[in-house]
Each structure stands twice: as C-alpha cells, then as structure tokens.
Amino acid sequence: MGLFAMTKRALANVIAKPATLMYPVKPAKQFERSRGMLTITIEDCIYCGLCSRHCPAEAIVVSKEDRTWQVDRLRCIICAQCVDICPKSCLSIVPEYKKSVAKPPFVDLYQGPPAPPKPEKKAQEE
C-alpha cells in the first residue's frame, strides 16, 4: 500500500476536469467583499485631509485650495483605514481591479467641482 498510496488520487485527477479557470476567456472569481481598488465620490469630499493623515503608506495627497484628491496606486495597500475614517463616507473599496500601466503617471488625480458660493450673511439683509 505504501508504494501506491497516491494512485487513487492521480487517476481521479486524470478523469476529472481541471481545477483552473479559463481566465481571461471566463471572468475572474470575485466576491462582494473582495478588495480591488480605492475609489472616491469627489462631489461629497470636503478636503479635510483626515484620510491623508491616517494612511499607513502615505499614498493620499489632498489639496484644499485646488480641490483635488489623489492616490498613488503603487503605494496604496488597500487597507481601508481611510474608508473607516472619512467623515463624509465618500471613499469606498470596489472589487474591480485597475488595469496595469507600463509608464507613469501611477497616481490617479480626481478634480472636484468648484466650491459653492458662500451663503449671504444675515446681518446684510437687515
């Protein structure tokens, strides 16, 4: 028995179908909670900079004057600390992966809408 302990499994493997997926012909296995990449709904962002301060990899740079938010895809470790800390919940992790690129820029820049006009002061109306 010791000499041929593997035989049964080897024969079963020959007959059964392969365990690998025909990727990219068939799509890759993904689940609802899979961590693919970080995205932002830039319209809700208030540019407070909390995500940038809490990022363990220092991958996020926020600019309040220019109203931009950028993430360095090669530095991001998809740990979701920024998602937890954002006060407006505008960051999220989606299961889709970003396609690889060969040349810079590796940084994704999101330009937000211009700031809304400030409300009139009540004192001026009176």
Next chain:
Amino acid sequence: MAGRQIVVPFGPQHPVLPEPIHLDLVLEDETVIEAVPSIGYIHRGLEKLVEKREYTDYIRIAERICGICSFTHSVTYAEAVEKTMGLEVPPRAHYIRTILMEYSRLHSHMLWLGLAADAMGFENLFMNSWRIREEILDDMEMATGGRVIQNLCTVGGIRKDVPDEMLGQMSDHLKEITPRMEELCKIFSHDSSVRHRMRGIGVLSKEEMWELGAVGPTARGSDLALDARCTGYSAYGELGFKPVVEKEGDCLARCIVRAKELMAAADLVHAAVRDMPDGPVDVGKIKGGPDGEAFVFTEQPRGEVLHYVKGNGTKHLVRHRVRTPTIANIPPLVKMLAGAELADVPIIVLTIDPCIGCMER
C-alpha cells in the same frame, strides 16, 4: 583533517526556500560538519515605524509583517494594546477572530505540505495540496475580502461583522473538503517515497528540543507538548483544545504533526460556528492612548509568537517588539544540520517552516 573541509554557501537564492536566508555549510566529503546562519536580507525596520504611525493605523502594518501568518500577527498586536488599555472585547469578535486564525493555520499548513513535497521532487502531491488550499483561500476572500491579508481585525474587536449564514456556508464547505484533507494526511504518512526521504533525518530528542528553546510543530514532533493555545486566549479557553504530538523527533514526525493539525483546526472551526454568540463586534470609539506595557503570547502556524507593546499615554507607541517562532527555531536548525548529508539539507531547512519575513520584520 582540516585540509579536506570546504565551505559551500546555501541561499539566499535557492529553489526550496520561500524566503531568503543564508547558511554557510562547512562540508567534509558530503557530510555537513557545521552550519553558520546569516540573516538580514529582508529587514524592513517595521519596529521603528511604530513611532511614526498612530497605534490604530499601525495594526494594518503589523498584519503585513508576514504574508502567510498575517491574521495571527494582527490579533496578537490588538490583544497587546487591549491589555494595556484594559478594553473588553465582545465575545462574538473573539469567536470570529478564532475562526479566521484557524483558517489561517489550515492554509499555512497546506502551503507547507506542498512545499515539502516540492522539495522532494513530488510535484503531483505539491499540486494536490495547493488545489485544496485554493478552496480555503476562496472562503477567506468571501468572508473578509482578502485571500492572504484579511484586514478584519482592529483594536477593540473586528471592523465588519461576518453574518451567520456566511459562517454556516464556510462550515459546510469545510465539511465537503474534509475527506480530501484526510486523504492528503494518509498519503503523507504512508507513501513510501515520502518515508524514504524524511524518516530518520534531522533527529533531535525531547531533552535537546527543550534545551534549545524550540517552539511549534518543530518541538511537538519530538514529544514536547508546547502550544500557546492551551493558555486559553481569545475563544480557545471555551472551545477546549489539546496539542497534537508525535514521538519520533525526525522530519517525518514534524510533517505528520502538521497534517494532523489540519484535522484539529477543522474541528475547532465547526465547534466555533456551532457555539457562535450574538452581539456587537467592537467596543466603539476609543479615546486616549495605551499607557503601560504588555506581553501577549499566541500560537501561529509556526509556533509561539510574542508581541511586546509599550506606550506612554500618547497616540504613538514607544516600542513594539515581535519575537517570531522562526528565530526561536534557528538554534535547533543549527544543531540538526551538524552531521547531516548535503542532499538532506533542503528538507531539514524546510522542516522548521522558515518564515524569514516574520523573523526579520
């Protein structure tokens, strides 16, 4: 006869090593007289980084100290910080952490069994072990989002709840895979080519293992019943646990210990899913910083790991020290290699399950 000895370097690049370690082997006619280790190829200075990142963000870095035993590192760090701050983690979080730690042990042991088969040249068995491992990784991705880095643990509990239906699905899937895992264990203990390569190699007695401070399956293969899970941290105290030991003390005994631990881990997962309590999964918002110091010991797939944390009340820790099982198993490795044949050196190095990424942080 000093004139007939030569020095052969082993590593850092070697097909059998998952991570780089360097050994200088002093040989006399194919027998190793002594081995001199040398480390530092992937030292990243993570312990210095703790002074620059807040303790709630640092847990993400602590998880990435190692790729294979990652979840246990984050749980141990979280327990050390919770011990200094006196936080009480809800029971549901303890049970879910335990289930994921056992899944982490399942995938790590199957990875090792595949690598051991590959080191012997038995490619078919290597592919079979990893084929079963894929199903475990798919379950982990379904529950947490990551195959090897789970990102679920946080100081005070876990980030996101795993619903009961998902846990039931994972438990049922594990019951389906169990016959294939049992078949794998039987092949590793009975197959004659595996026995020829591993029986009687790298023998150390129980007394020597105790003297050298060995931990994990390396020690349990020599009849030394050491397992940090017996202290009852997390949910292990309520689930009940007995360590798996073998008596012979050679490479095959360590291999069989790991194979039997697969079945023990599956039993623990079923028991935890059955007894899962309800309730919240974290303590909510935490104020202030850790003040004081704490030692916490847990059982990684490779052995007993220690996290020592020291804080002074601010949000940045003063010191975080990790002592991983691989560095405790280097003195036994040096003793095992003395007197071995050159062709057996890859199997002996692999039998302590070297995780150099953890060892050097």
Next chain:
Amino acid sequence: MKTQNTTLREIAVGDLVTEAGAFKAKRYRFVQIGCTGIGDAYEINYTFDKNYGYETVRITVHDGDVVPSIAEHYWASFIYENEIHDLYGLMVDGMSIDFSGHLIHTATKNPFRNPPEVTKVEKEKLAHEPKEGDA
C-alpha cells in the same frame, strides 16, 4: 477570555547570570531576550516560561556597559544576543557563538541606536507633472 499570567521584575546587571541559573535549575524554558531603547538607557527583558506562566526579568544598561551572556545556562541565547549587538551596538560578553557583527546585514551600522540619524527627503511632485526617465 482568560488572561495569560505574565510577571515582570527588575534586577541588577550583576545578578543576571545567577538568576538564569536559578531558572534553569527549576526547569524553566527559555523564551526570548528583547531590548528597548528609552532615552539614553536600554532596558533588556529576559523571558522564561514554565507551564504557561511567563516570568520576565529586566536589566537596565547604558552605552558602553558590557552585558554578561547567559550562554552557560542556555546555549540558544546566542541568536538574540547577536541581534542586540548588531542592532543596538551593545557589547555582550561570552556568547556561545559570536558572529562579531555579521549576523544581520544592514545598510547603516546599529540602526536602532538612540538617537537615530534623520535625513530630509523631498516630497515627490504631483500627478499632473509627468516624471521623466521612469520606466
């Protein structure tokens, strides 16, 4: 969840080897040696274990002090003592295997020694300016 029993004691540097001998006689298992740099002093923790009761003894040394090795009682201590010597620059006397600083290869010598050298690095440019010369 049960808490683990861990105890901590401070001892003098001169008593270290006798304490290690006492632990060995009582059949304690050797666990680890860890070093922490606080200010200009170094605290070194030695941990021993019997039946999952972990006891730690601590000594405090300063730059230039020589730490005695416990290798006569526990042969396996060489790996931790060489690590302390390579990372912190402390001298340990009487190790069972002395690597003379060659156990751990680092780019700077004694990287954990207090205080660390800090070199200022310029922050990288923003995304909309393309970098030149990169792959």
